[in-house]
Amino acid sequence: xxxxxxxxxxxxxxxxxxKVVAKDVAADLGxxxxxxxxxxxxxxxxxxxxxxxxxxxxxxxxxVDYATRQSVAPDGKRAVASVAAGLVRPGGAVILDGGTTxxxxxxxxxxxxxxxxxxxxxxxxVALLDHPGAEIFLLGGxxxxxxxVAYGAAAVEAAQNVSADLCLLGVTGVHPEAGLTTGDAxxxxxxxxxxxxxxxxxxxxxxxxxxxxxxxxxLPWERVxxxxxxxxxxxxxxxxxxxxxxxxxxxx
Amino acid sequence: xxxxxxxxxxxxxxxxxxKVVAKDVAADLGxxxxxxxxxxxxxxxxxxxxxxxxxxxxxxxxxVDYATRQSVAPDGKRAVASVAAGLVRPGGAVILDGGTTxxxxxxxxxxxxxxxxxxxxxxxxVALLDHPGAEIFLLGGxxxxxxxVAYGAAAVEAAQNVSADLCLLGVTGVHPEAGLTTGDAxxxxxxxxxxxxxxxxxxxxxxxxxxxxxxxxxLPWERVxxxxxxxxxxxxxxxxxxxxxxxxxxxx
DNA sequence: CCCGTTGTTGCACGTTTCTGCATGTACGGT
DNA sequence: ACCGTACATGCAGAAACGTGCAACAACGGG
Numbered sequence: 433x434x435x436x437x438x439x440x441x442x443x444x445x446x447x448x449x450x451k452v453v454a455k456d457v458a459a460d461l462g463x464x465x466x467x468x469x470x471x472x473x474x475x476x477x478x479x480x481x482x483x484x485x486x487x488x489x490x491x492x493x494x495x496v497d498y499a500t501r502q503s504v505a506p507d508g509k510r511a512v513a514s515v516a517a518g519l520v521r522p523g524g525a526v527i528l529d530g531g532t533t534x535x536x537x538x539x540x541x542x543x544x545x546x547x548x549x550x551x552x553x554x555x556x557x558v559a560l561l562d563h564p565g566a567e568i569f570l571l572g573g574x575x576x577x578x579x580x581v582a583y584g585a586a587a588v589e590a591a592q593n594v595s596a597d598l599c600l601l602g603v604t605g606v607h608p609e610a611g612l613t614t615g616d617a618x619x620x621x622x623x624x625x626x627x628x629x630x631x632x633x634x635x636x637x638x639x640x641x642x643x644x645x646x647x648x649x650x651l652p653w654e655r656v657x658x659x660x661x662x663x664x665x666x667x668x669x670x671x672x673x674x675x676x677x678x679x680x681x682x683x684x
Numbered sequence: 685x686x687x688x689x690x691x692x693x694x695x696x697x698x699x700x701x702x703k704v705v706a707k708d709v710a711a712d713l714g715x716x717x718x719x720x721x722x723x724x725x726x727x728x729x730x731x732x733x734x735x736x737x738x739x740x741x742x743x744x745x746x747x748v749d750y751a752t753r754q755s756v757a758p759d760g761k762r763a764v765a766s767v768a769a770g771l772v773r774p775g776g777a778v779i780l781d782g783g784t785t786x787x788x789x790x791x792x793x794x795x796x797x798x799x800x801x802x803x804x805x806x807x808x809x810v811a812l813l814d815h816p817g818a819e820i821f822l823l824g825g826x827x828x829x830x831x832x833v834a835y836g837a838a839a840v841e842a843a844q845n846v847s848a849d850l851c852l853l854g855v856t857g858v859h860p861e862a863g864l865t866t867g868d869a870x871x872x873x874x875x876x877x878x879x880x881x882x883x884x885x886x887x888x889x890x891x892x893x894x895x896x897x898x899x900x901x902x903l904p905w906e907r908v909x910x911x912x913x914x915x916x917x918x919x920x921x922x923x924x925x926x927x928x929x930x931x932x933x934x935x936x
Numbered sequence: 937c938c939c940g941t942t943g944t945t946g947c948a949c950g951t952t953t954c955t956g957c958a959t960g961t962a963c964g965g966t
Numbered sequence: 967a968c969c970g971t972a973c974a975t976g977c978a979g980a981a982a983c984g985t986g987c988a989a990c991a992a993c994g995g996g
Contacts, residue, residue, distance in 0.1 A: 435944075447830075451689055454982080464946050469983075478898040479856035480867040484688035485953070486982070490830050539700075554806035557827050562696070570834045572824025572842050575809050582822045590824050590842070687954070706972080716956050721973075737963070737972065 433461060439471050446481060446490055450564060453487040508638045508662040511683035513537040516600050516636055516660050522546050524597045527626050528556055530581030531602035533636040535559060541566060550594050552582045552622065569594060576618075583622035591625045599630030603650055606637045606659065608672040610645035611652045620648040632657040634681075639663040642670065653678055685713060691723050698733060698742050705739040760890045760914040763935035765789040768852050768888055768912050774798050776849045779878050780808055782833030783854035785888040787811060793818060802846050804834045804874065821846065828870075835874035843877045851882030855902055858889045858911065860924040862897035863904045872900040884909040886933075891915035894922065905930055 438461070445452050454472065458465040476483040482491045513536035520526045522545055528534050530553035538549065538556045544565040551557060552571040560566050571594070573587025601623055605613035612635055614620050627633045633656055642663045658679035663670055665682045674680050690713065697704050706724065710717040728735040734743045765788035772778045774797055780786050782805035790801070790808045796817045803809060804823040812818050823846070825839025853875055857865035864887055866872050879885045885908055894915045910931035915922055917934045926932050 451686060453686065465982085466947080466984095467945065470945090477896060478867045480898075482688075484686055486686045489686070489688055489692075552824075554809035554822060557806035558810055558832070561827075561829050561832055564829075568827035568829075569838075570806060570822070570824045570827050572804075572822045572834070572839075575813075575820035575822050577813050577816075577820075580810070580813055582824070586821075586842075586845070587824075590838075593838070717972085718957080719955060722955085725974095 433463065435471070438463070438467070439475060442468075442471055442475065442488075443480065446488065451487060451489055452481070455486075457487075508640075509533045509536050510540070511662045512636055512638050512660050513540045515681050515683040516634065517541050519598060519600075519634060520545065520547050521597065524548070525550060525595070527551070527594070527596045527599040527630050528553070529599075529601045529623060529626060529636075530556070530579055531636075533602050533638060534600060537600055537636070538563075548596070550596055552587050552591070552626070553580060554582070555580050579616070579619060581619075581622075583618050587622055588625045591622075591629055594629055596630045597632065599627050599633040600636055601627060601633055601650070602636045603646075604641060605645040606635065606641050606661075606669075606673070607643060607645040608669060608676065610649065612650040612656065613646040614648055614650055615646045617648045620650045623650045627651055627655060634658045634660055637661045637663075642667065685715070687723075690715075690719070691727060694720075694723055694727065694740075695732065698740065703739060703741055704733070707738070709739075760892075760935075761785050761788050762792070763914045764888055764890055764912050765792045767933055767935040768886065769793050771850060771852075771886060772797065772799050773849065776800070777802065777847070779803070779846070779848045779851040779882050780805070781851070781853045781875060781878060781888075782808065782831055783888075785854045785890060786852060789852055789888070790815075800848070802848055804839050804843070804878070805832060806834070807832050831868070831871060833871075833874070835870050839874060840877045843874075843881055846881055848882045849884065851879050851885045852888055853879060853885055853902070854888045855898075856893060857897040858887065858893050858913075858921075858925070859895060859897040860921060860928065862901065864902040864908065865898040866900055866902055867898045869900045872902045875902045879903055879907060886910045886912055889913045889915075894919065 442452055454465050454468045458468045472481060472483055472488045475481045479491065481488040509532060512533060516537045517540035520541060525548040528538060528549055528551040535556055538559045541563060543563045546565045548567045548569060549560055550569045554575065557568050557570050560568050571582060571587050571590040573582035573590060574584040575582050603612045603614050635656055637659050639662050642661060653676045656678055658681055659673060660681045660683065662683045670680055694704055706717050706720045710720045724733060724735055724740045727733040733740040761784065764785060768789045769792035772793060777800040780790060780801055780803040787808055790811045793815060795815045798817045800819045800821060801812055802821045806827065809820050809822050812820050823834060823839050823842040825834035825842060826836045827834050855864045855866050887908055889911050891914050894913060905928045908930055910933055911925060912933045912935065914935045922932055
């Protein structure tokens with residue numbers, strides 16, 4: 433066993449398990465714990481691992497901003513998010529819009545689900561850092577502070593280079609006649625661009641959005657596969673949407 | 685179960701459930717309540733949790749932010765970050781690399797300084813959301829979990845479309861002969877691409893990086909305008925770097 | 937081919953750190 | 967005011983750590 437080979441092995445273990453225990457590795461490879469410790473020390477000096485008592489951890493945890501973990505979504509949004517997360521298939525690719533509901537979806541994804549998440553929200557990207565299974569693709573562009581997502585021409589252009597099975601879209605208004613609407617024209621354009629890159633588009637609509645309309649149209653109903661909501665399935669508006677041929681998934 | 689791993693687990697529980705009960709965690713992990721209490725005490729000392737009778741609660745986001753300024757960025761990095769933030773001119777554009785030191789720079793920017801920040805780190809983008817003056821441009825791409833930044837081909841390509849007055853680069857090794865180095869080849873390429881888009885490049889190098897070298901070269905000294913460090917200005921390595929014609933800014 | 941140099945590996949040692957238990961104290965609910 | 971629970975502190979055993987040392991292999995020059 434070459435020294436360099438050992439170091440690669442350690443990095444591999446770290447990537448796979450998220451940790452390395454000096455004692456276990458030494459027993460596995462049949463070498464002394466001292467050698468493992470020496471390797472870990474060297475790797476730590478190069479900034480490739482974070483040395484801790486008993487072994488080593490990946491370097492990322494220190495980078496994660498705990499502040500973004502704080503906000504807790506209300507029950508309704510969490511229920512919607514949970515249903516939406518269930519639509520994501522292992523090995524599949526999902527486009528996640530910005531907004532608090534989409535953030536809740538990201539958090540609701542099983543940590544080990546192997547899937548690709550495409551998003552224009554840096555907040556969601558950060559939230560997914562500790563999901564070992566998720567591959568994150570971030571769409572860049574100018575970041576607008578009030579919605580905390582990247583949009584504008586650069587972001588729309590970046591979106592042209594991806595495609596996915598599923599797009600989960602947050603909107604501010606869901607109305608039988610007006611369709612899906614939002615309060616900002618640029619935002620609407622971005623959501624349209626995202627939706628166009630996915631085979632299916634589901635809308636995340638917690639109950640307070642149902643029956644309301646904002647100024648800018650995102651999509652007409654023909655382009656929507658389904659709506660995920662926590663509203664009463666017998667609600668008049670919900671029934672109307674269903675009659676338009678749109679699937680309605682109701683959550684708890 | 686490593687001690688550091690346990691602490692991460694506690695922070696994770698806190699983020700997910702909004703609280704931690706010492707007794708339950710001890711039973712769950714099969715360890716003594718004393719260990720849990722000790723961990724919580726340490727985390728509380730760092731300001732990451734709020735200790736209460738029976739367990740712990742999250743601290744308010746504002747306090748977390750303050751705490752992470754204090755603890756995640758040790759004095760040295762904070763001093764470096766403060767000097768670096770002083771190089772950013774009102775109305776100017778700065779390219780901010782990823783890493784904890786660069787994150788500290790973002791936080792050290794005066795909130796009302798009108799400037800454009802270009803970054804490939806979603807963490808930094810999120811941190812800048814509450815800086816009213818900063819315009820944020822995010823470079824997209826595949827997000828690598830261990831360093832929490834976007835790089836790869838897409839990110840390098842995105843970087844080609846921007847330009848800035850100043851680039852602040854974090855590295856893991858600063859060595860008179862080896863130049864600036866880091867532990868990952870893709871990361872090195874990304875840093876090179878960023879540096880190429882700015883008129884001037886300064887390197888953020890807290891003292892423990894000085895005199896060390898990693899596997900992959902980022903830039904030779906000719907392409908570096910200056911180094912910002914908290915190391916002793918009379919240090920032998922620092923003097924050597926100065927003799928290479930590189931400006932050395934020492935902090936605190 | 938030989939020998940000195942260099943770098944690596946495992947072992948032994950003393951030191952530091954962690955963990956669980958015991959004790960006595962402080963807190964909170966009833 | 968009482969009693970059970972959580973707490974801080976001290977202690978001892980265990981585990982992990984760093985360092986120095988010796989054995990060993992790889993390499994290059996003579």
